[in-house]
Amino acid sequence: MAQFPPGTAPIKAEYLLSGPAPSSAPDDDAAEGSRNCIGGTWRSEEPRSSGPSRKKMSKEEKKAQRGQNKGRRFGKIRDEFDLCWKIANGAACEHGTECRFNHDIASYLTTKPRDIRISRVTEISENSPFIPETPPDALSDASICPVFAELGECRYGFKCRFLGSHVRTDQVGSLSLFTDEVRMANAAVSAREVNFVGSEAQKMLRSKKYQFPIADAYMKEQKFAEDAPRKSEKETLIVLEPEQMEMEIELSSTPAGNSASIKEENEISVENSKILSEKVVQRTGDLSSQADTPDVPVRYREKKRLNWSGKTYLAPLTTVGNLPFRRLCVAYGADITCGEMGLATSLLSGSKEEWSLVRRHPSESTFGVQVAGNKPNTLVPTAEVLAKEIGSNLDFVDLNCGCPIDLVFKAGSGSALLDAAGKLGRIVVGMNKALGEIPVTVKLRTGVKEGQNTVHKLMPRLSTEFGASCLTLHGRTRQQRYTKLADWDYIKQCVEAVRAKEAEEDLVPVPIFGGGDCFSSQDYWSCVEQSGVDGVMVARGALIKPWIFTEIKEHREWDISSRERLDLIGKYAEYGLSHFGTDTAGVNATRRYLCESLSFQYRYTPIGLLERLPGRINDRTPTFRGRDDLETLLASDDSRDWVKISEMFLGPAPEAWSFTPKHKSNSYDSQG
Incomplete structure (x- = not known):
C-alpha cells in the first residue's frame, strides 16, 4: 500500500x-x-x-x-394512456363521461408496457451477463406482484405492472381482478402501513381551521411570562454582562412592535415560573451562565419510560431514510427507527408530501417522528397535531437540534438551537405538554463553531429541567460537518455531565446515544464501552452497509457475499x-x-x-x-x-x- x-x-x-x-x-x-x-x-x-x-x-x-x-x-413518468383509478380497480367512476381519465380498459392494456418480472437472486449469475434475456409475456403468471403477495389485494388494479399476479381471463377472454381473502385477513395487522393522516385533517390545517387548545394555552402562558416582568421591573434584579447590556440598550430603542421578536432572537427574556419551576428566573443565551440558574427540575412522571439500553438505533436520514429503507434495516436488526426530518411549518400547512414522512410499517417496533423548527409557536402545535392524529402509533417525537445545512441553520432551526438554550427549553417543555405521555427526544451536535464544544452545558438541563426523555449526540460541531472524525472523548464528557446532574437531582437516567463514524461491530461496542453511552445511533454506516445491525447484534464482522448483497437489494x-x-x-x-x-x-x-x-x-x-x-x-x-x-x-x-x-x-x- x-x-x-x-x-x-x-x-x-x-x-x-x-x-x-x-x-x-x-x-x-x-x-x-x-x-x-x-x-x-x-x-x-x-x-x-x-x-x-x-x-x-x-x-x-x-x-x-x-x-x-x-x-x-x-x-x-406515467402511462401514455392514463386509465381512471376507479375503473382500474373494477369500480364505477362517479364522474362518468366527464372524467378526464380514460375508461377503456381494453385500449389501455394494448398500450401498457409488458409486465415486470422480479428476478429471483438464485436466477442471477455472479458473472456477466447476469440475467438471461427471456422476458415474460405481457400478462404472465411468472410476474409476482409484491403488493398482492403481501396484502392479498393490489390497490393499483389494472394499472399494476405485475398484473398477471391478480387477474383472471374468463371463457370469452374478458379480464377480471381477484383478491386473496386469507392473505387480506393476515395482512390487516402485520403488513399494512399506518399513520395515514386523513384528508379532512390536512384540509383543516391548510385552511387554518385546525384547533390547538393545548398549544394556544401554552403560548398564552408564554406571553404572560414575557409581560409580567415589565410590570414589576423595580422588584426584579437583573445582572447583565457588558455585551448583553449593549443588546438591551439596542432593544430599548426598537419600536414596540418588533421588540418581542428581537428579544427572542437574542435570548434575553425573563420567563414565568409556572412554565418550568414555579418561580421567576432570568435567562440569557449565554451558555456559560445557565449552569448557575437556580431552576427546579420539571419531572414528567406521566411520560412513557424509554428503556433503550442495548438497542440498535437507525438515525433519521433525509431522502434516503424513507420507509422502505427503514424496513430493510429492521430486517437486518435495527430496533429503533425514526422518520425523515419533517419541517414544522410544512406539517402545519397540511403538506401532503410532508405528512407522508410520518408513515410507519408494522415491522418498526419502536418508531418516532423527527421535526425541525425554530419557535415554540410552530413546534408546540406540531406536537399537538401529531399526538391527535397518529399518537396511538407513535413511540416518541424527536426534535432536530443537529441539522447543519445552511437553509435550516439560517432559519434558526436545527443546530442553530444549540446557541438558544432559553428558546429550546420553552420548545421542549411545550412539546411535552402537547404530546401527553409520548416522550420527547432531542438530537444534538457538540456545538456550532469548530473548536467550541458547548453542548455539555446544555444536555444536563435538557434531561433534568426541560423533560427530554432521550438525548442523542453527534460527535461533531455544525461547522465541522464531516471534515473531521467524531469526538468520542467529548461525548464521554457530556454523558458524565448528564449523569452527574441526574444523580444530584435523584432522577432516573435517560438514555443517551452517541453518533459518528460507526462502521463495524468493533467500532460500535468500543464506543459504547469507552464513552458510557447506552448505544450508538448509526447513520452513514447503515447507508453504506445496511447489514451493520446484524454485525452489531452478533458481535462479528460479516464478510457478506455479492449474492447476499444482491438479495438485500432485491428486498x-x-x-x-x-x-x-x-x-x-x-x-x-x-x-x-x-x-x-x-x-x-x-x-x-x-x-x-x-x-x-x-x-x-x-x-x-x-x-x-x-x-x-x-x-x-x-x-x-x-x-x-x-x-x-x-x-x-x-x-x-x-x-x-x-x-x-x-x-x-x-x-x-x-x-x-
Missing part, C-alpha cells in the same frame, strides 16, 4: 487494478441536504481530479465540486414497490430511491479483500476488482451501473428516465 497516501483502504494486492490513486472521500454533507430540486440537472463537465499526477484544483474548483446536486429533477425493491406503488409511477419512484441507496452502498469494500480489519468509514478506496463480476459491479461508482442493477428487479428503465446522484462527488459517468 506504499504507493497510496494515508487513509487509503488496505486492499490485498491481488485485487488491486492499475489506475489513479483513490480520490477524496465522497461528500457526505449532501446526505443531510434538502429534498427539493431546483433548476436543471447538474452535470460534471470534467472527471474528478485525483492522484499526484493530476493538476491540483484551486480553492474555487474544490468548492464547486463539493456538496449537493441541487438541480436534480425526478419527474413522474429493498420489493419494499419500495409496496410503499410507492406497482403502477408505472410507483415503479420509477422505487427505482429512483433504490439508486439513491446504491449511491451509498457502492462505497462498501468487501472485508474479504482487506489486509486488516475492520474497515473504516472514511477510507478512500483504490480501483479494485471483486471476487466475482457481480461484486465488481456492486462496487462501481458509475451511476449508469446503479440503473443497470435496478433493472434486475424493476425491469428496463424508461428511455426518458435518468438518475443524477445526490453527491456531486459521484455525479459523473466513469471515464474509460
